[in-house]
Amino acid sequence: MASLRVSGxxxxxxxxxxxxGVGMTAEPGRITGLIGPNGAGKSTLFxxxxxxxxxxxxxxxxxxxxxxxxxxxxxxxxxLARTFQRLELFGRLSxxxxxxxxxxxxxxxxxxxxxxxxxxxxxxxxxxxxTAPDTLPTGVGRLVEVGRALALRPxxxxxxxxxxxxxxEETERFAALLRSLADDGTAxxxxxxxxxxxxxxxxxxYVLDLGKVIAVGPPEVIRNDETVxxxxxxxx
Amino acid sequence: xxxxxxxxxxxxxxxxxxxxIGSGLVLTYTTTGxxxxxxxAAGMLSAFSYWQLTVGxxxxxxxxxxxVLLLLAPAFGLxxxxxxxxxxxxxxxxxxxxxxxxxxxxxxxxxRWIWDPNVARPLPAFFDDRPPFHIxxxxxxxxxxxxxxxxxxxxxxxxxxxxxxxxxxxMRATVDDRALVGLTGADPVRANKAAWIxxxxxxxxxxxxxxxxxxLDAAQLSLLIVSAYTAAVFGRLRSVPLTFIGAVVIGCxxxxxTGYLPQNDYLPGLRLAAPALLxxxxxLVFPHRRLRGRDRRLAPVPVPTARGTLVFAAATIxxxxxxxxxxxxxxxxxxGPIFSLGIVALSYVPLTGYAGQISLCQLSMAGIGAVVWxxxxxxxxxxxxxxxxxxxxxxxxxxxLPALRLSGVYLALGTAAFAVVLDRWIFTLPAFHVLGxxxxxxxxxxxxxxxxxxxxxxxxxxxxxxxxxxxxxxxxSVLVAALRRGRFGRRLIALRDSEAAYATLGGNLLFAKVLVxxxxxxxxxxxxxxxxxxxxxxxxxxxxxxxxxxxFLVAVIGGLGAVGNGLxxxxxxxxxxxxxxxxxxxxxxxxxxxxxxxxxxxxxNPDGIAAHFRxxxxxxxxxxxxxxxxxxxxxxxxxxxxxxxIDGWTFLGGALVVAVALRTWASARQAPAAEPEIPVEWWGxxxxxxxxxxxxxxxxxxxx
Numbered sequence: 001m002a003s004l005r006v007s008g009x010x011x012x013x014x015x016x017x018x019x020x021g022v023g024m025t026a027e028p029g030r031i032t033g034l035i036g037p038n039g040a041g042k043s044t045l046f047x048x049x050x051x052x053x054x055x056x057x058x059x060x061x062x063x064x065x066x067x068x069x070x071x072x073x074x075x076x077x078x079x080l081a082r083t084f085q086r087l088e089l090f091g092r093l094s095x096x097x098x099x100x101x102x103x104x105x106x107x108x109x110x111x112x113x114x115x116x117x118x119x120x121x122x123x124x125x126x127x128x129x130x131t132a133p134d135t136l137p138t139g140v141g142r143l144v145e146v147g148r149a150l151a152l153r154p155x156x157x158x159x160x161x162x163x164x165x166x167x168x169e170e171t172e173r174f175a176a177l178l179r180s181l182a183d184d185g186t187a188x189x190x191x192x193x194x195x196x197x198x199x200x201x202x203x204x205x206y207v208l209d210l211g212k213v214i215a216v217g218p219p220e221v222i223r224n225d226e227t228v229x230x231x232x233x234x235x236x
Numbered sequence: 237x238x239x240x241x242x243x244x245x246x247x248x249x250x251x252x253x254x255x256x257i258g259s260g261l262v263l264t265y266t267t268t269g270x271x272x273x274x275x276x277a278a279g280m281l282s283a284f285s286y287w288q289l290t291v292g293x294x295x296x297x298x299x300x301x302x303x304v305l306l307l308l309a310p311a312f313g314l315x316x317x318x319x320x321x322x323x324x325x326x327x328x329x330x331x332x333x334x335x336x337x338x339x340x341x342x343x344x345x346x347x348r349w350i351w352d353p354n355v356a357r358p359l360p361a362f363f364d365d366r367p368p369f370h371i372x373x374x375x376x377x378x379x380x381x382x383x384x385x386x387x388x389x390x391x392x393x394x395x396x397x398x399x400x401x402x403x404x405x406x407m408r409a410t411v412d413d414r415a416l417v418g419l420t421g422a423d424p425v426r427a428n429k430a431a432w433i434x435x436x437x438x439x440x441x442x443x444x445x446x447x448x449x450x451x452l453d454a455a456q457l458s459l460l461i462v463s464a465y466t467a468a469v470f471g472r473l474r475s476v477p478l479t480f481i482g483a484v485v486i487g488c489x490x491x492x493x494t495g496y497l498p499q500n501d502y503l504p505g506l507r508l509a510a511p512a513l514l515x516x517x518x519x520l521v522f523p524h525r526r527l528r529g530r531d532r533r534l535a536p537v538p539v540p541t542a543r544g545t546l547v548f549a550a551a552t553i554x555x556x557x558x559x560x561x562x563x564x565x566x567x568x569x570x571x572g573p574i575f576s577l578g579i580v581a582l583s584y585v586p587l588t589g590y591a592g593q594i595s596l597c598q599l600s601m602a603g604i605g606a607v608v609w610x611x612x613x614x615x616x617x618x619x620x621x622x623x624x625x626x627x628x629x630x631x632x633x634x635x636x637l638p639a640l641r642l643s644g645v646y647l648a649l650g651t652a653a654f655a656v657v658l659d660r661w662i663f664t665l666p667a668f669h670v671l672g673x674x675x676x677x678x679x680x681x682x683x684x685x686x687x688x689x690x691x692x693x694x695x696x697x698x699x700x701x702x703x704x705x706x707x708x709x710x711x712x713s714v715l716v717a718a719l720r721r722g723r724f725g726r727r728l729i730a731l732r733d734s735e736a737a738y739a740t741l742g743g744n745l746l747f748a749k750v751l752v753x754x755x756x757x758x759x760x761x762x763x764x765x766x767x768x769x770x771x772x773x774x775x776x777x778x779x780x781x782x783x784x785x786x787x788f789l790v791a792v793i794g795g796l797g798a799v800g801n802g803l804x805x806x807x808x809x810x811x812x813x814x815x816x817x818x819x820x821x822x823x824x825x826x827x828x829x830x831x832x833x834x835x836x837x838x839x840x841n842p843d844g845i846a847a848h849f850r851x852x853x854x855x856x857x858x859x860x861x862x863x864x865x866x867x868x869x870x871x872x873x874x875x876x877x878x879x880x881x882i883d884g885w886t887f888l889g890g891a892l893v894v895a896v897a898l899r900t901w902a903s904a905r906q907a908p909a910a911e912p913e914i915p916v917e918w919w920g921x922x923x924x925x926x927x928x929x930x931x932x933x934x935x936x937x938x939x940x
Contacts, residue, residue, distance in 0.1 A: 050740045051739075051740075052736055052739070052740065071739070072736075072739040072740045073739050073740075073741075073742045073743055073744050073745070074742075075740075076739075076740055076741055076742030077742050080740075081740070081741070082740055084736070084737065088734040088736055088737035089733070089734070089737070090729060090730045090733040090734060090737065090738075091733050092536060092537050092729050092732075092733055092797075093726060093729055093730060093733070097726055098730075100726065101726050101727060101730045101738075101741065101743075102741045104723055104726075104727075105741050105742040105743055106741075106742070148737075148741070149741075152741060152742065
């Protein structure tokens with residue numbers, strides 16, 4: 001299975017540095033949390049990892065291979081998949097076809113229909129297969145995006161606030177899903193504001209603030225880290 | 237050196253006009269977010285109005301200028317803002333673009349209606365009675381000097397307005413976030429109005445300044461704007477100073493090309509096409525944009541069933557056969573394009589409807605198909621039809637390469653530029669040789685086109701060609717429907733809905749875009765070849781940018797996601813307009829405005845009316861009795877027509893009346909019977925108790 005490693009990544013918007021020398025590693029079989037206040041640079045880091053944004057400096061390695069200059073589509077072929085903070089579903093295709101597009105682009109293309117069926121069952125979306133995704137509640141839409149990413153059979157899965165809009169019960173089921181994905185050997189990176197979810201499922205947590213990594217470690221360490229508390233709660 | 241200086245002065249004077257017009261375009265775009273394709277047409281209309289006041293009615297120049305610039309132009313700008321663009325402000329970029337394309341098409345129609353295009357209208361230059369003065373060896377006319385002075389004044393005024401006044405700040409802020417601007421107490425609608433007034437005034441000023449140096453022709457003047465577009469693109473549609481620099485580059489390039497381009501048969505067209513070529517290049521050297529995320533709203537793309545598609549295809553062929561058998565030879569030439577142009581319109585369905593690529597050069601692709609067929613199919617060889625499709629497809633692939641870098645308004649501009657280059661230069665080239673093969677295009681005039689040979693049978697009569705075109709449209713519709721149901725169709729829709737998501741799933745944008753452009757251009761090329769056969773002779777004018785606009789507009793109005801759009805567009809574009817002209821020849825000019833007016837109605841039916849039509853006629857298709865009655869009536873009337881007992885118009889008019897009557901009857905039969913109103917206290921007594929009644933009662937109690 002593959003791992004994702006970004007090192008020394010810097011991205012500037014005009015005079016502002018959205019990311020400033022950020023490094024992060026996601027290992028197979030582990031869930032890596034990426035947290036931080038709004039505007040910390042979490043989604044930008046996903047954009048850099050998937051090739052939607054070119055960093056001004058820094059490298060991205062996928063399974064030891066330098067993919068920094070690769071196009072997003074080529075990175076996907078290497079086993080990298082993601083979801084988006086702002087839903088990017090194919091609004092004019094049904095839920096089923098959203099997953100089918102991904103499955104037909106993935107490694108199991110010959111049995112794409114079977115892959116879609118299996119994922120819909122796994123996520124409990126079978127009843128919504130023919131629904132237009134735009135009519136779904138946000139929480140369900142996010143689950144469809146997760147399903148679409150899974151249809152690629154990814155080795156590294158980047159999830160951008162996948163549990164937003166879910167209730168407690170759904171979040172619990174989602175946590176179990178993440179755990180089972182990691183158990184299958186997938187490297188999962190989770191950007192999430194639901195701290196209880198992050199702290200309960202993640203093996204490692206990176207904390208970003210103002211484009212810099214301010215803390216790394218297991219959840220129990222991060223929970224009590226002074227710098228992290230200051231970043232979230234302020235210095236008062 | 238003297239010549240260089242002289243051409244430089246001419247170039248700078250032209251550049252000044254482009255700068256004035258271009259800055260108006262930038263002003264409107266930065267404030268309203270609308271790229272106004274009709275900006276040049278507004279200038280054209282102003283030039284005609286100015287001619288009417290000064291030359292036509294003999295008004296003094298200062299009064300005419302004041303009326304046009306201070307009264308007519310602002311009023312026009314306000315009308316456009318209020319009635320054309322405000323209704324679609326909340327819709328997507330494509331809809332706003334279509335509105336301005338409709339306006340362009342409409343304004344050209346209006347100008348041709350009011351001012352007969354066959355009458356020459358020379359417009360004197362300003363102070364043309366005074367001798368030019370000299371700067372060194374170069375003579376400068378007063379008109380040129382005034383033009384340059386006006387450009388400088390415009391530059392200074394705009395700078396002061398945008399950066400030193402509250403109104404300017406409001407205008408600059410509006411495009412970024414209308415809602416947010418509203419919260420700060422500013423008024424986005426007021427900013428929009430100001431931008432449209434000023435933008436139209438600048439277009440009018442440019443139109444009046446350029447008119448004395450060119451022929452006063454509606455289409456030509458409207459297309460002079462291509463140079464101003466290029467200047468605006470140099471300014472990235474946002475920067476007025478860069479727009480001025482772009483204008484200088486273009487004005488001088490045009491002028492020096494006139495002075496120094498070698499004289500031969502192949503290059504005069506290049507001079508005319510230079511602005512469009514520069515526009516194309518300017519668009520391509522843009523920095524890479526980020527992949528686009530989701531649009532706010534997208535028109536639906538229904539999935540046609542295999543059975544429904546086959547029924548539709550059979551109906552299309554039947555329609556072609558019936559029309560071919562009831563129309564006379566002259567009418568066959570008039571109405572034949574229903575199917576051939578329908579095929580060209582169908583090419584928009586995969587390209588724009590599914591993949592979201594806006595193209596204004598589909599009729600040019602049809603022109604390529606037509607000209608290839610004209611030369612290689614001169615003896616009816618069927619393989620030449622394949623070649624026509626192939627060559628058009630290759631040309632489409634060439635367009636796809638810039639499409640990877642462009643989207644929305646930039647792609648529309650790029651394809652428009654391509655259409656202009658083809659029309660002004662490539663299509664006008666004399667025969668030339670490539671690798672020993674002679675390539676002849678339109679032979680600098682018109683080319684005769686004949687029909688194909690099919691299984692030893694030469695299809696050359698109007699009837700045969702109409703049926704052939706109907707069969708081809710039916711087959712192309714089946715192909716597009718299959719595409720929609722298949723893997724590639726899903727991918728096209730996916731890449732349109734979110735390029736970013738499609739790319740991060742491993743989708744190859746370049747491959748998909750090249751393929752869909754090739755496919756659409758191939759379809760358009762087939763339509764063009766058939767159109768050429770029906771017209772018997774073709775000229776480049778039949779395939780130019782302006783001629784293609786009504787087709788584009790009607791296709792958009794039809795709804796680009798529907799496979800039936802080819803037949804709809806062909807019928808709507810050719811049928812009613814020509815029928816109205818036949819009934820009342822004096823209506824020719826107003827009828828020419830119909831596509832533009834339809835385009836402007838987009839705000840009311842953003843998802844297209846082809847689906848609406850289908851929905852309306854579905855009851856007739858579902859009702860066995862009505863369906864059988866209609867078929868029986870059609871068969872009887874057809875036999876009567878074949879026996880020459882009724883004429884074609886009676887047949888078609890009768891068919892329409894009977895079909896509408898049967899549809900109304902079938903709709904009434906299928907409508908659910910209205911339930912008599914039963915008071916709530918009798919629910920469960922006079923009628924059965926229903927599960928939902930409980931909730932209705934609970935809500936009623938809660939609300940009381």
